[in-house]
Amino acid sequence: MATSGQSQRATKSGKEAAIVERTLRESGFRWTSQRALIVCEALATHDHFTAEELLDLCRKKDPKVSRATVYRTLTVLEDKGFVEGLDTGDGGRRFEHVLGHEHHDHMVCNECEKILEFRDDELERRQELAAKRVGFRIQRHSLRLYGTCKQCQKEQRKK
Amino acid sequence: MATSGQSQRATKSGKEAAIVERTLRESGFRWTSQRALIVCEALATHDHFTAEELLDLCRKKDPKVSRATVYRTLTVLEDKGFVEGLDTGDGGRRFEHVLGHEHHDHMVCNECEKILEFRDDELERRQELAAKRVGFRIQRHSLRLYGTCKQCQKEQRKK
DNA sequence: GTAGGTGCAAACCTTTTGCAGCATG
DNA sequence: CATGCTGCAAAAGGTTTGCACCTAC
Numbered sequence A, B: 001m002a003t004s005g006q007s008q009r010a011t012k013s014g015k016e017a018a019i020v021e022r023t024l025r026e027s028g029f030r031w032t033s034q035r036a037l038i039v040c041e042a043l044a045t046h047d048h049f050t051a052e053e054l055l056d057l058c059r060k061k062d063p064k065v066s067r068a069t070v071y072r073t074l075t076v077l078e079d080k081g082f083v084e085g086l087d088t089g090d091g092g093r094r095f096e097h098v099l100g101h102e103h104h105d106h107m108v109c110n111e112c113e114k115i116l117e118f119r120d121d122e123l124e125r126r127q128e129l130a131a132k133r134v135g136f137r138i139q140r141h142s143l144r145l146y147g148t149c150k151q152c153q154k155e156q157r158k159k
Numbered sequence C: 001g002t003a004g005g006t007g008c009a010a011a012c013c014t015t016t017t018g019c020a021g022c023a024t025g
Numbered sequence D: 001c002a003t004g005c006t007g008c009a010a011a012a013g014g015t016t017t018g019c020a021c022c023t024a025c
Helices: A012-026 A033-044 A051-061 A067-079 A121-133 A150-158 B012-026 B033-044 B051-061 B067-079 B121-133 B150-158
Strands: A083-087 A093-097 A105-109 A115-118 A137-148 B083-087 B093-097 B105-109 B115-118 B137-148
Touching (some): A033 A051, A033 A093, A051 A067, A067 A083, A083 A137, A121 A137, A121 B137, A137 A150, B012 B033, B051 B067, B051 B093
Parallel strands (some): A105 A137
Antiparallel strands (some): B083 B093, B105 B115
């Protein structure tokens, strides 16, 4: 039951799961049914999910997946770069899958908690430049703008 | 015992503490000896401190300050913009005081945990621009570059 | 005098860990 | 069949909260 295909159709996320499988196997990890399920759910979610939410998703399909396994798998996925953790600023953490997504940054609405994604090449370039100036080698970065989204601004004006 | 001066000399951080005092009073908060102490220690620290470290600093001067009060005061200071919280990426949080500092961003070395500060006006401008494009109003932002600092790169090369 | 603030301890939440049993390679 | 992985429950951080007492205004 630990084959790559599972019952999923040959969708984009099916292909992506296969990439994860291959990479983990090549790194000496075993490919278990739990990992297949967790990876599948993580890739299928287009939201920014918490560990707990991912656990819930997995338990809908297999009620006995343990919290510890979800955490352990998330760690592996993060190490291998398939998933990226974002601090939400209030002590919490959310994850997003990276596979098949271009790099982007985030705007977090303080009112509705919505997360908007954006990208600006010039921003990326300036960061590289700033790092180069002091001889710092960037491995990854995190840019988050906190504020109020368009919709919530409108609602505030109504009051 | 809740006067603004305390025993501190009329230093920069003395003046700054007075600003915090005035602002909090004007917002309807009471100025207590505990808050004076916590603010004083937070302003005097030039490092990026954790809540626990701040508690320790405070307890050196008054051993009975409670952890809860430090947390509650940090929340107020953060709300009022005197202090800024940074997620360290590993689930922890550190704070830095903002008063008298220009805004800056951070590079975090994964090897030695050192935090370098930098600033780039063009970066700030591009962020504003990106926000404007989607009608987002920025309240604050957080940009962190994770990687390896100059020194640690050297040491890696030695090996 | 009365909010609001404080200290204490317990509660909370998220994440990690020890261990015995199980499944993969 | 050996090692790595899982599930469970307990432990470990870090932060928040309920409550009785205290203190600034």
